[in-house]
Amino acid sequence: MDHFTYKNGELYAEDVPLSRIADEVGTPVYVYSRATLERHARVFREGLAPVAQATRREPLVAFAVKSNPNLAVLRVLSRAGCGADVVSGGELVRAMTAGVPADKIVFSGVGKTRAELQLGLDRQIGQFNIESSEEGRELAELAASQGRVAQATLRINPDVDAKTHEKISTGRAENKFGIPLVRAREVFGELAALEGLNLRGVAVHIGSQLLDLEPLETAFAKVGQLVADLRADGHTITHVDLGGGLGVTYKDGEVPPTPAEYGAMVARATVGWDVHLTFEPGRVIAGNAGVLLTRVVRVKRGGNGPPFVIVDAAMNDLARPAMYGAWHDFDAVMPTGERMVANIVGPICETGDTFATDREVDALQSGELAVFRTAGAYGATMASSYNSRGFVPEVLVDGEQFAVVADRIPADAIMDAERVPDFLLDD
Ligand SMILES: Cc1ncc(COP(=O)(O)O)c(C=O)c1O
Numbered sequence: 046m047d048h049f050t051y052k053n054g055e056l057y058a059e060d061v062p063l064s065r066i067a068d069e070v071g072t073p074v075y076v077y078s079r080a081t082l083e084r085h086a087r088v089f090r091e092g093l094a095p096v097a098q099a100t101r102r103e104p105l106v107a108f109a110v111k112s113n114p115n116l117a118v119l120r121v122l123s124r125a126g127c128g129a130d131v132v133s134g135g136e137l138v139r140a141m142t143a144g145v146p147a148d149k150i151v152f153s154g155v156g157k158t159r160a161e162l163q164l165g166l167d168r169q170i171g172q173f174n175i176e177s178s179e180e181g182r183e184l185a186e187l188a189a190s191q192g193r194v195a196q197a198t199l200r201i202n203p204d205v206d207a208k209t210h211e212k213i214s215t216g217r218a219e220n221k222f223g224i225p226l227v228r229a230r231e232v233f234g235e236l237a238a239l240e241g242l243n244l245r246g247v248a249v250h251i252g253s254q255l256l257d258l259e260p261l262e263t264a265f266a267k268v269g270q271l272v273a274d275l276r277a278d279g280h281t282i283t284h285v286d287l288g289g290g291l292g293v294t295y296k297d298g299e300v301p302p303t304p305a306e307y308g309a310m311v312a313r314a315t316v317g318w319d320v321h322l323t324f325e326p327g328r329v330i331a332g333n334a335g336v337l338l339t340r341v342v343r344v345k346r347g348g349n350g351p352p353f354v355i356v357d358a359a360m361n362d363l364a365r366p367a368m369y370g371a372w373h374d375f376d377a378v379m380p381t382g383e384r385m386v387a388n389i390v391g392p393i394c395e396t397g398d399t400f401a402t403d404r405e406v407d408a409l410q411s412g413e414l415a416v417f418r419t420a421g422a423y424g425a426t427m428a429s430s431y432n433s434r435g436f437v438p439e440v441l442v443d444g445e446q447f448a449v450v451a452d453r454i455p456a457d458a459i460m461d462a463e464r465v466p467d468f469l470l471d472d
């Protein structure tokens with residue numbers, strides 16, 4: 046459920062008509078609903094109630110910042126009790142700037158630089174998820190040389206097919222993430238012996254937009270066995286990070302497991318583990334909390350196929366359709382009831398700048414407004430300035446009020462950061 050609904054024939058975000066936002070901020074613009082973000086954070090936490098009960102500990106819900114790093118969004122979620130899963134120094138600083146306490150920050154990522162490891166140490170974050178023995182040794186050496194101890198888990202690669210798009214699958218043997226399960230005991234033993242590290246558990250994340258619990262359950266079973274093996278090896282295991290990945294509905298008929306079903310599965314899978322659990326949900330919290338509001342530039346007819354509805358948003362603003370062939374529902378802000386079959390495209394000079402092909406949508410004309418739905422996760426955060434289009438602004442709605450929470454960055458502001466060197470200047 047989200048808070049983008051029609052009232053008197055017009056699409057609203059909570060109690061704000063989207064046409065008002067378009068008038069005041071311009072298009073394209075990302076629009077987020079505070080109430081939806083808060084609701085999703087609450088529902089996810091409620092879904093984990095059986096887990097909290099079974100483990101007698103409140104799990105840490107560390108929002109995956111990569112899915113929506115906007116400071117205001119992070120602030121909403123931090124106030125709702127979430128921590129943050131970060132994958133770069135930039136995300137770490139953002140999370141802390143938004144108010145996420147350091148001890149609720151987990152640092153994932155396969156290529157943390159030395160400077161990023163140092164930043165995590167300086168900020169005294171709650172947990173590093175180590176992805177290689179090389180990274181573990183580097184972190185241990187850095188920490189020990191400064192008389193510090195880094196709290197850490199070892200991310201394992203369970204070699205499970207998450208049954209999702211291949212580009213967002215992370216838990217198969219050939220993927221770059223984590224330590225192969227067969228090597229986990231050996232690497233854990235090597236790193237656990239190092240001064241500077243408190244290697245206290247394991248982490249796993251097998252992929253994103255999962256619509257089936259079975260691969261997760263298989264991966265968690267492997268984690269459970271590993272925890273038992275590590276304890277048999279004499280290690281103290283107090284923390285397990287089960288990652289994110291729960292999918293959302295992009296298209297009618299796609300039915301992801303509910304947070305309650307997910308929580309029930311986790312409770313089953315983790316019986317007897319006796320650890321602190323961390324979760325790293327991104328999409329399930331932010332996905333349906335945002336839309337990309339756009340205006341039709343013109344409707345081009347007369348080709349071989351259906352008309353092209355050319356909108357002012359493009360693949361640089363919302364990359365998912367071009368990158369993964371992803372579906373985003375497309376609805377008029379003021380639908381007339383008439384429908385049309387169209388290709389929905391952006392203005393960029395690539396055929397891949399196509400949001401929908403041969404799709405039945407609300408009939409639209411030049412100048413009218415429409416939204417791409419489910420754009421709150423992996424939307425603005427993946428934007429580029431391709432074709433010198435600048436960056437789209439972001440708006441957060443809260444009841445009857447809204448605020449611009451990220452300015453539009455026009456193409457000339459980006460150009461301001463560039464220069465022509467002296468040796469190219471004419472004399
Ligand atoms: C390590 C890690 N944690 C969490 C997430 C968040 O995933 P999702 O947005 O699917 O919940 C990702 C992205 O797939 C990830 O790579």
Ligand SMILES: N[C@@H](CCCC[NH3+])C(=O)O
Nearest residue numbers: 111213253254365422423
């Ligand atoms: N960017 C992807 C998700 C990647 C998840 C990152 N581990 C998407 O839009 O679906």
